[in-house]
Amino acid sequence: MSELLESLWQHDTAFRSDLFAGKVALVCGGGSGIGRATAVLFARLGATVVITGRTQEKLDAVVDFAVKKGARMHGFAAQLREHEQVVTLFEKIEAEVGVPDLLVNSAGGQFPQDAIDLSPKGWNAVITNNLNNTWFVMQRAAQRWRDLKRGGSIVNVIVVLERGMPGVAHTQAARAGIVGAMRTVAVEWAPLGIRVNCVAPGLTASEGLDVYPPEAVAEFPLANPFKRPGTPMEIAESCVFLSAPAASFITGETLTVDGGGKLWGELWLAGRPEWYRTP
């Protein structure tokens, strides 16, 4: 783990080291994967960072590493699909750290299953975990920015929506909901100085891939023409770009970072259903 964190700390970045000095960045899902890489990058670029997720130990490992490097980082656990916990989280951040200026929503996930077999409970769990949680956090941030008469930036990490993604129909539905809401609030909130964008990663090598069955994993190299997964850092750089002043005229957009996966390739996240197997 410390080797992985060290490699994130040393990785080349396109950004200057004081880019976010004086800013507070909140990264949801910052205890692992894409969120962790984004949090570490914000910290390297001078931000005070708050990471959140359900598991305090995961947050502590990232915070301990960053603090030892001389960065400012805090980890506050929260179940983001519960609205009251989101409100309490913001109160705690404001009391102990300061109002966030930047928000990256990388908390989420799903289980792979053929759509035809999804149970109502499973469908609801994934919708709640990817639509409601992201919405609760982005709305709360915007409410605080409106109340305090200050702007901010929101970046939501979603999935690629331009093509079918067999095995994760529930998550595609949830993320399509986020894109719809994002485009609308980009308009409603622009006069408040609030920008809202999305990053759509392709297959990315994170702990999140552990939930996929071996037959699906074996075919992951076919997901894009580079024939490799992306790295969390490759996604983090885009999250940070959209959060930065360099993106000050970009709102309501989705930046796809998928190695060309939406143009070419096959991806069967639950394996191929029987009726798609070649004889």
Ligand SMILES: CCCCCCCCC/C=C/C(=O)SCCNC(=O)CCNC(=O)[C@H](O)C(C)(C)COP(=O)(O)OP(=O)(O)OC[C@H]1O[C@@H](n2cnc3c(N)ncnc32)[C@H](O)[C@@H]1OP(=O)(O)O
């Ligand atoms: C083009 C190129 C671009 C390529 C682009 C590629 C994109 C795809 C790759 C994506 C990768 C990632 O997202 S990686 C990130 C992955 N990370 C995660 O998934 C972590 C977050 N996941 C979770 O928190 C959970 O797994 C989540 C799915 C939301 C469920 O949370 P809950 O605690 O509410 O739910 P549970 O109690 O566990 O289960 C609730 C019900 O869900 C169903 N359920 C849960 N797990 C199940 C399972 N494995 N198989 C079947 N059904 C399941 C059951 O009905 C459960 O009810 P019972 O039967 O009663 O129990």
Ligand SMILES: NC(=O)C1=CN([C@@H]2O[C@H](COP(=O)(O)OP(=O)(O)OC[C@H]3O[C@@H](n4cnc5c(N)ncnc54)[C@H](OP(=O)(O)O)[C@@H]3O)[C@@H](O)[C@H]2O)C=CC1
């Ligand atoms: N890896 C990939 O190939 C791709 C990933 N994505 C999406 O990118 C995002 C980040 O994924 P990735 O970093 O790969 O996966 P991870 O599973 O490593 O990261 C997801 C993080 O979200 C946290 N989280 C999940 N649900 C909640 C919740 N309800 N409340 C608070 N925290 C929560 C998890 O922590 P904890 O469990 O401790 O709460 C975890 O740290 C996800 O939305 C994922 O679906 C999209 C396309 C491709």
